[in-house]
Amino acid sequence: MTAQPKKQSNQAEGGHSMYTCQKADEYIKKNRVDRADKPEFHLTTPVGWLNDPNGFSIYGGKAHLFYQFHPYSTEWGPMHWGHSSSKDFIKWEELPTALAPDSKFDSFGCFSGTAIENDGKHVLFYTGVVEEKLADGTKNVIQNQCMAVGDGISYEKISGNPVVDGKIMPEECSRADFRDPKVWKDEDGRYYMLTGNRTYDGIPQVVLFSSDDMYNWKFESVFAKDETGRFGVVWECPDYFEMDGHKLLIVSPQDMSADGEFHNGNNVVFFIGDVDEENHIFKYEKAVSVDSGFDFYAPQTIMTPDGRRVMIGWMQSWDSVNTLPRGQKWACMMSVPRELMISDGKLIQTPVRELCGYRQNKLVVNDTLRGEKTYEGINGRVIDMTVDIKKADCGHFTMHFAKDEIHETNVSYTPGTQMLEIDRTFAGWIRDTNCVRKVKIKNGNGLSKMRIVMDWNSIEIFVNDGEQVLSTVIYTPRNAQDIVFETDGCVELEVEKYDLNI
Numbered sequence: 111m112t113a114q115p116k117k118q119s120n121q122a123e124g125g126h127s128m129y130t131c132q133k134a135d136e137y138i139k140k141n142r143v144d145r146a147d148k149p150e151f152h153l154t155t156p157v158g159w160l161n162d163p164n165g166f167s168i169y170g171g172k173a174h175l176f177y178q179f180h181p182y183s184t185e186w187g188p189m190h191w192g193h194s195s196s197k198d199f200i201k202w203e204e205l206p207t208a209l210a211p212d213s214k215f216d217s218f219g220c221f222s223g224t225a226i227e228n229d230g231k232h233v234l235f236y237t238g239v240v241e242e243k244l245a246d247g248t249k250n251v252i253q254n255q256c257m258a259v260g261d262g263i264s265y266e267k268i269s270g271n272p273v274v275d276g277k278i279m280p281e282e283c284s285r286a287d288f289r290d291p292k293v294w295k296d297e298d299g300r301y302y303m304l305t306g307n308r309t310y311d312g313i314p315q316v317v318l319f320s321s322d323d324m325y326n327w328k329f330e331s332v333f334a335k336d337e338t339g340r341f342g343v344v345w346e347c348p349d350y351f352e353m354d355g356h357k358l359l360i361v362s363p364q365d366m367s368a369d370g371e372f373h374n375g376n377n378v379v380f381f382i383g384d385v386d387e388e389n390h391i392f393k394y395e396k397a398v399s400v401d402s403g404f405d406f407y408a409p410q411t412i413m414t415p416d417g418r419r420v421m422i423g424w425m426q427s428w429d430s431v432n433t434l435p436r437g438q439k440w441a442c443m444m445s446v447p448r449e450l451m452i453s454d455g456k457l458i459q460t461p462v463r464e465l466c467g468y469r470q471n472k473l474v475v476n477d478t479l480r481g482e483k484t485y486e487g488i489n490g491r492v493i494d495m496t497v498d499i500k501k502a503d504c505g506h507f508t509m510h511f512a513k514d515e516i517h518e519t520n521v522s523y524t525p526g527t528q529m530l531e532i533d534r535t536f537a538g539w540i541r542d543t544n545c546v547r548k549v550k551i552k553n554g555n556g557l558s559k560m561r562i563v564m565d566w567n568s569i570e571i572f573v574n575d576g577e578q579v580l581s582t583v584i585y586t587p588r589n590a591q592d593i594v595f596e597t598d599g600c601v602e603l604e605v606e607k608y609d610l611n612i
């Protein structure tokens with residue numbers, strides 16, 4: 111865990127047997143945050159802190175989403191699993207806390223993992239974090255993989271935990287950074303588990319295990335690793351699946367340095383590649399950045415019963431987590447769930463189609479913009495808006511969102527360089543070290559369309575029908591509702607805007 115100093119410092123000494131799901135639920139009952147203070151449709155906690163999505167799955171006819179949860183504070187702490195379910199990915203129903211760090215195999219936290227359905231049961235795989243005392247008296251935090259079985263409401267950890275002890279890995283694999291199991295049942299009837307890892311000498315990788323019965327696991331392979339030095343230090347939260355004839359591995363690398371479409375810091379990387387089935391080794395052909403905004407990390411995907419691959423991520427960055435408005439009692443939220451596709455070798459992401467069912471008050475504006483303008487009714491903070499840029503003869507075209515006299519978050523396009531930039535310098539944060547993020551439009555023809563989804567504290571921008579995405583959290587006071595369009599030249603545009611009524 112050397113790569114996560116910030117989080118370690120939040121942990122109390124000596125384990126957490128004082129934490130149980132029941133205590134968490136009692137605390138939630140007394141301290142619940144009013145819905146009116148939260149986003150409308152981006153999942154967040156009843157109270158307290160949230161990070162990664164966990165156990166994203168379909169069970170009992172609903173989508174279930176668990177999440178890394180610390181109910182007692184707005185900072186990361188001893189990790190529980192919170193739990194919600196939804197019929198449409200937009201309206202979420204809160205369920206009891208599913209896991210608490212109450213056992214000797216997870217006393218330092220129940221970290222991220224998966225859920226699968228097996229024999230009618232909902233089975234969770236997660237990382238149990240424990241502290242180990244070494245022979246010389248020093249202590250070490252280590253991570254193993256654990257299992258719990260439930261019915262969609264309550265979950266019981268099995269007695270044989272941990273089911274995968276890091277000792278069964280080759281010696282060079284770090285036991286301190288060994289987490290976030292992704293488990294699936296393959297066509298061959300066997301279970302596979304892919305887990306984030308690094309070697310002790312700093313190469314990020316994912317490791318694969320297999321099992322006939324979900325309880326007894328054997329090490330299979332180092333499934334993929336970074337042989338280039340480009341992709342960070344630890345690969346967190348792996349996901350692996352086939353889509354549109356391609357094999358895809360998603361990882362969340364910590365601490366990358368900027369390179370092509372990847373920005374500084376943590377990124378989410380989509381590797382498109384192929385697998386040597388005999389040796390269980392994934393070779394990537396292409397690496398794609400999933401999100402070019404500030405806030406998207408640790409996503410998980412599912413296949414819906416109607417055959418869509420849907421992804422949800424934590425809409426936050428570890429670099430800006432401690433910058434909430436004073437007095438806010440909930441911290442962090444999930445992204446809007448996105449449908450994924452590969453078309454002409456390109457990754458396409460669009461908000462789940464269910465969101466369109468909540469559109470209201472359609473407004474369409476066609477204009478040739480010169481200078482600065484607002485349009486009647488084109489404003490708000492909970493909206494779904496598409497801007498078609500038909501012609502841009504200008505140095506820049508800028509939209510100012512969540513604007514009042516003091517605040518604004520600006521999305522600006524420069525046709526000359528084909529760069530799109532989001533700037534939240536004046537969004538109203540109490541502390542923010544990273545206020546501007548830029549990305550080059552990839553298609554070679556520049557920006558022609560943006561779909562913008564806003565929900566009080568966030569702006570998600572789907573560029574050119576989902577070829578690129580920028581997700582950004584803003585903590586701007588709620589009365590900043592204007593949208594101003596502005597250019598130094600002439601822009602022909604069509605704006606189609608809906609309010610979202612959840």
Ligand code: FRU
Pocket residue numbers: 161162178189221222237289290346347407408
């Ligand atoms: C990713 C992550 C995971 C880990 C979890 C702990 O954001 O670091 O690797 O399981 O958060 O909360």
